[in-house]
Amino acid sequence: MKTTDSDSAQDSQATISDEIARIQDDYQSTGVEETQPRLDYAPYRSSLLRHPTKDPHHADPETIELFAPVFGQRDIGTLESDLTVQHHGEPVGERIVVTGRVVDGEGRPVRHQLVEIWQANASGRYIHKRDQHPAPIDPNFTGVGRTLTDGDGSYAFTTIKPGPYPWKNHHNAWRPAHIHFSLFGQEFTQRMITQMYLPGDPLFALDPIYQSIVDPKARERLVASYDHDVTQHEWSTGYRWDIVLTGSHRTPMEEEDSK
C-alpha cells in the first residue's frame, strides 16, 4: 500500500502516459541496459519519497549472515500455500495455481527458503484499512500466503486471480492485477520484494509502477506465463513464474513498502 499527495491525483492518464512515453524514448536512445525499477520515476508520483536519500549504513555481511534465516518444514504449514482454504467457505473468483522456481544467477535452485505473497481479492480489494474503495471484501479471502521452496527451488500457491484496483497516483489510475512476492535468498541480506503480473493485462502500458522498469524485456520478466500443464482439470487455471535472484537476468525488485 502507498500514499500519494492529493494534488497528484489531478493529473490525467494522458499526462502520465506522455511522461511514460518520453522517458521510454530517452531510455531507448541511451543504449544502456537498465533492468531494475527506477527509484525516482516521475510518473509514479510518490516514488521520490519512497527510497532513502542518504547512503545506507554498511553492515559487516559476515556478521549479518550469522543470523541468516533458517526455516524448517515445521515452521510453515502445508495449507498456508493455499489461499482458498483459509476460511469456512470458498472465496469468489477464478481459482489459479501459480508455480515456479527460485534460482540464483547461475540457475542453481534456492532451496528451502521462504516465499511470501499478498494480494487483492477478485474484486481488487485488499483487507487493509487504507483500502476503502467501493469493491467488496470477500469474507473467505484474506489474500496472504507463504511456503518454502523445495529441494529444486520450486514453490506453488493456490489462490484467486486478483482484480485490478484504483490508486491515487493520478486521476483514474488503476493498477494491473498483481501478486506481491517477498523472497529470501541464501543470505539474510538477500530479502527481495517484487510483484508478479498476469499475461495480457491492458493496464500494463498505463501503469507507472510497471513502467518504472524502463527496459521492456526486464519488466516482462515480472509477467507470469499461462501454462496448460499447470492447469488442473475442472479445478484451476495455471501460471508459471520463475524468479532469478542475482545476475544479468535478475527479476526486477523494488523498495519494500510498495502498493
Ligand SMILES: [Fe+2]
Ligand atoms: Fe498491490
